[in-house]
Amino acid sequence: MADVQPLRALHYEPSVVGELEDVVAPPYDVIDDRQRAALLGRSPFNVVSVDLPKPGPDGGDPYETAGREFQSWQASGALVRDTEPALWAHTQDYAGPDGVARTRRGFFCRVRIEGYGPGKVRPHERTHPGPKEDRLRLTRATKANISPIFSLYSDPQQAAWGALEPLTAEQPWADVTDGDGTRHRLWRVADPGAIEAVRAATANVELLIADGHHRYETMDAYAEEVGGEGEHRYILMCLVALQDPGLTIFPTHRLVKGLDEDRRLALDAALARDFEIAEVSRDDLAPAPQGEEPTPLQMGYVNGRDERCLRLTLKDQAIADAALAGHTEPYRHLDTGVLETLILKDALGMSDEDISHFNGMFYARDTDEAVSKVRSGEYDAAFVMRPTPVRQVRELAAEGENMPPKSTFFYPKLLTGLLFNPLA
DSSP: OOOOEEEEOEEEOHHHHHHGGGGGGGOOOGGHHHHHHHHHHHOOOTTTHHHSSOOTTTTHHHHHHHHHHHHHHHHHHHHEOOSSEEEEEEEEEETTTTOOOEEEEEEEEEOOOOOBBSEEEEEOOOOOSSSHHHHHHHHHHHOESSSSEEEOOTTOOHHHHHHHGGGGGGGOOOOOOOOTTTEEEEEEEHHHHHHHHHHHHHTTTOEEEEOOOHHHHHHHHHHHHOOSSSGGGGEEEEEEEETTTTTTTTEEEEEEEEHHHHHHHHHHHHHHHHHHEEEOOOGGOOOOOOSSOOOEEEEEEEEEETTTTEEEEEHHHHHHHTTTTSSSSHHHHHHHHHHHIIIIIITOOHHHHHHHTTTEEESSSSSHHHHHHTTSSSSEEEEEOOOOOOHHHHHHHHTTTOTTTOOOEEESSSSSSSEEEOOO
């Protein structure tokens, strides 16, 4: 069972750093050099200085530079640590890519790091090693979780949020609107009764990592590296119930390039063999989301030769069942799993390494971006996906199966810099 606890958080002191809006940032892996500079232009205390480190003025190791800066912020009072543990209720008011306004509700806590397994913590996607080394070096230097893991848990009665919600009637500790228009609010909850009710509601839950697999695996490695018991055995998480009405998943589309004539012919043959093909308008390229019952793979398709917008529908679920015979029934209905096997691997000859390391691939979260990259000639073809339903995520987690990379796009992202978790 997952061990969910309140934490003595480290956080910014507004009287020293100014507005919190100027010191928080999006996740490090979506920030380019231009955006990093813009964030630092808002405040020298912006978390991106530590979370996406660069060498100091005199050169040197960027991670050591980040570690020194993080320590200096604590020494100057820009970062302060709570004297008693608390949970932090969190809401995000947002409009997703579909334009619908929603509120996602969760809470920040610390969770004991466990190896992946039933009843404790599970991944939902495959990972690759590159980002882990980067985050491990940063963790060694800062001795803190700089950004939180986003995880899901089952709470059909919404008991945990029910214990926290009355306390959100008060003024929030933080109220920040990010560049995408999402409003993030945070309430510190030290009430023993509320904490105990949340712990009781999560006492028997299994946690499913929604976003942050690499960072979780990095922290597991760091905890073993340090050894023994201590705060390094716990990780900062934001937990959201799978039943929360504000929890949504959006699709991530697949683009491929480097198709020579043989691979183009193989792709054409696979599509003709396994799919019904119909021409659609550009507005109808993105297929409708699945309903409550799974249906065979359906996706939009554009290639760079004629740039027509097509709808591909798998002719028979039996095709996927045969191709994925070694997988569980929920996986055989997973759109990204079926596409990966029938098209990316079987037709185009891509390996797991190609797919994980984006060799000859690109992942777009917007239909317009996917289409424009094909029509510009940058990529040869685009597959426009349906979103993975939340129920499918639950089913696959219960079966212990991991999805292909980028099978889910949980929106909105968590901000970095609202809270930190010291590891020493």
